[in-house]
């Protein structure tokens with residue numbers, strides 16, 4: 425059960441990032457240090473989908489908090505749009 429969740433969390437945002445992000449300005453994403461952000465997609469996607477109303481909760485999804493999230497939100501195009509539109513890293 426844990427393993428299936430982990431695989432999904434890892435593959436879904438990666439596939440999204442690769443498929444969608446072609447013609448727009450990419451946000452910051454350095455794959456190696458951003459692994460945790462990608463891997464915690466189940467956590468921050470709950471905020472993006474409105475299940476969690478407090479937008480700043482996405483920073484609680486990774487050990488590095490806001491600093492790590494703001495270095496890595498460009499790894500996923502949906503996360504990218506959310507962070508930019510809420511001006512969470514500016």
Ligand SMILES: *[C@@H]1O[C@H](CO)[C@@H](O)[C@H](O)[C@H]1NC(C)=O
Nearest residue numbers: 477478479480481482483484
């Ligand atoms: C939102 O979440 C942050 C981080 O957990 C917390 O510091 C803040 O108090 C919360 N704000 C509200 C309105 O609940």
